[in-house]
Amino acid sequence: MRTAARRRDVMLSLVGAVGVVALWEAVARSGVVSPAIFPPPTTALAGSLQRIPAVELAEHVLASLGRIAWGFGLGAGLGILLGIALGWYRWLAALGQPVIELIRPIPPLAWIPMAIVWFGLGEPSKVFVIFLGAFFPVFTSAHKGMTGIDPLLLRAAQTMGLGGPRLLFQVAIPAAMPDLATGIRVGWGLSFAVVIAAELIAADRGMGFMIMRAREFGDVGVIIFGILLIGATNLVTDSAIGEAIRRRVGRWHAV
Amino acid sequence: MKRSGPLSPDRLLGLGFVAALLVTWEAASRLGWLAPFSFPAPSRLGSTLWELTIDGFPQGIRIGTHVGITLARIAQGYALAVALAVPLGLVIGWLPVLDRLALPLVTFGRSVATLSLLPLAIAWFGVGELAKVLLIAYGCFWVLLTNVIAGVKYIDPVLIRAARTLETGPAGIFVRVALPAALPRAFAGLRVALGVGFMVIVGVEMVGTIQGLGALILEARTYFRSDVSLVGMAVIGLFGFAAAAALERLERRLLPWHTGLESVRR
Numbered sequence A: 001m002r003t004a005a006r007r008r009d010v011m012l013s014l015v016g017a018v019g020v021v022a023l024w025e026a027v028a029r030s031g032v033v034s035p036a037i038f039p040p041p042t043t044a045l046a047g048s049l050q051r052i053p054a055v056e057l058a059e060h061v062l063a064s065l066g067r068i069a070w071g072f073g074l075g076a077g078l079g080i081l082l083g084i085a086l087g088w089y090r091w092l093a094a095l096g097q098p099v100i101e102l103i104r105p106i107p108p109l110a111w112i113p114m115a116i117v118w119f120g121l122g123e124p125s126k127v128f129v130i131f132l133g134a135f136f137p138v139f140t141s142a143h144k145g146m147t148g149i150d151p152l153l154l155r156a157a158q159t160m161g162l163g164g165p166r167l168l169f170q171v172a173i174p175a176a177m178p179d180l181a182t183g184i185r186v187g188w189g190l191s192f193a194v195v196i197a198a199e200l201i202a203a204d205r206g207m208g209f210m211i212m213r214a215r216e217f218g219d220v221g222v223i224i225f226g227i228l229l230i231g232a233t234n235l236v237t238d239s240a241i242g243e244a245i246r247r248r249v250g251r252w253h254a255v
Numbered sequence B: 001m002k003r004s005g006p007l008s009p010d011r012l013l014g015l016g017f018v019a020a021l022l023v024t025w026e027a028a029s030r031l032g033w034l035a036p037f038s039f040p041a042p043s044r045l046g047s048t049l050w051e052l053t054i055d056g057f058p059q060g061i062r063i064g065t066h067v068g069i070t071l072a073r074i075a076q077g078y079a080l081a082v083a084l085a086v087p088l089g090l091v092i093g094w095l096p097v098l099d100r101l102a103l104p105l106v107t108f109g110r111s112v113a114t115l116s117l118l119p120l121a122i123a124w125f126g127v128g129e130l131a132k133v134l135l136i137a138y139g140c141f142w143v144l145l146t147n148v149i150a151g152v153k154y155i156d157p158v159l160i161r162a163a164r165t166l167e168t169g170p171a172g173i174f175v176r177v178a179l180p181a182a183l184p185r186a187f188a189g190l191r192v193a194l195g196v197g198f199m200v201i202v203g204v205e206m207v208g209t210i211q212g213l214g215a216l217i218l219e220a221r222t223y224f225r226s227d228v229s230l231v232g233m234a235v236i237g238l239f240g241f242a243a244a245a246a247l248e249r250l251e252r253r254l255l256p257w258h259t260g261l262e263s264v265r266r
Helices: A002-029 A041-051 A054-088 A090-103 A108-119 A123-147 A151-159 A164-201 A207-216 A220-249 B009-030 B042-054 B063-094 B096-111 B114-125 B129-153 B157-165 B170-204 B213-222 B226-254
Strands: none
Touching: A002 A041, A002 B096, A041 A220, A054 A090, A054 A123, A054 A164, A054 A207, A054 A220, A090 A123, A090 B009, A108 A123, A108 A164, A108 B170, A108 B213, A108 B226, A123 A164, A151 A164, A164 A207, A164 A220, A164 B114, A164 B170, A207 A220, A207 B114, A220 B096, A220 B114, B009 B042, B042 B063, B042 B226, B063 B096, B063 B129, B063 B170, B063 B213, B063 B226, B096 B129, B114 B129, B114 B170, B129 B170, B157 B170, B170 B213, B170 B226, B213 B226
């Protein structure tokens, strides 16, 4: 019975996905709008693969992912570190929290001009902006996870003689993990949004650059292909991270 | 001992630290340790804010105009997203078949980076206001939709069964049980969507405009006015913060029984 319901759900999702693509194809082929402005998906895909060699395509994807890896790695790393430290030591929170709260509302993209002033037009400025995009959600959720731990849990551990670093690493941090995991996924999504925007402004490779260049050529097919490619890359990497987290943090907790 | 009041020791320590940082920054600038272009002194930023208020930048556009235009663009896009996502989300969340059908589209739609649509929006609608408002609406739409769907879908079944026991009809259940129960999630979506709006606006104001805070921040670069960029960042941060605070107040006012629910992912 359950498997039948599941199979039905999967079928419905499949129908939904195919339906959207088919509808798009049909409308685009009907000739209501010029195919130069609104190409059918098959034409956009075939045309793009013909115009952009596979090696170049892989280069764009890897360039974007490489930038995210650096920015996200640094941002999430520092976010986890500071989130845990400020969540654990009250004096550190009193000191650091106001500074972070003052900077946090500034949208990451608004940092782009200053990033260029500080780090030049090359890779470091992009990595810096992605770093900011990843840092704040990860920091916030790590901090929230640490301050939201059930005090009973900590007191119980203390009663059993646990204290200092062992209390932090064996009880507090594991208890904060679910919140941390949420922050990591939000941070990843934001890193993705930021890298594309940064590449639209100033880059010589990457998926954002690819679609911005296609716009200069007026090639809507490649733009649409690029948008779908960016969406698919985001979806695949996000699911992979979600899966990895589920395996580590535990299946009982929905992330 | 009170730890979180407006003048608690913790709070004073934090404010003192911020003040100390600003003083150090100012002193380091005066002593010539910090390059004025890379790190304009706080006092310089103060006079820049004055300049933006009185004379305006670029081409005499005053800061008030930039703020007004940016907020208007965000408000239009946000309103459009709310108007579309709330009714759609309610229907999709209420009908399991529709939810299943829409799942791939919703999942993919929210995976698409909003600003990757910028080149397409320009190709379709030009560099005018429409493209900007639509992009903000797109970004806000998917987080809102996901949250409204989840709000309706994950209503405690006990509530619905209880309403049935009290002989409430399907329409009555929808309006009097499902809708209020979905509100906390919907508000979580509204909060996240507001953040998305403030994030996307900076990106969309990169092209085809010299009005708006995003345009101000980015345009200042071509004039080598890092001080103007920094003031613009502070102003957009301030308004982003104020908007989020206002929404939170509204939420506490409307939903006194349930606040602070996290946004969902799916």
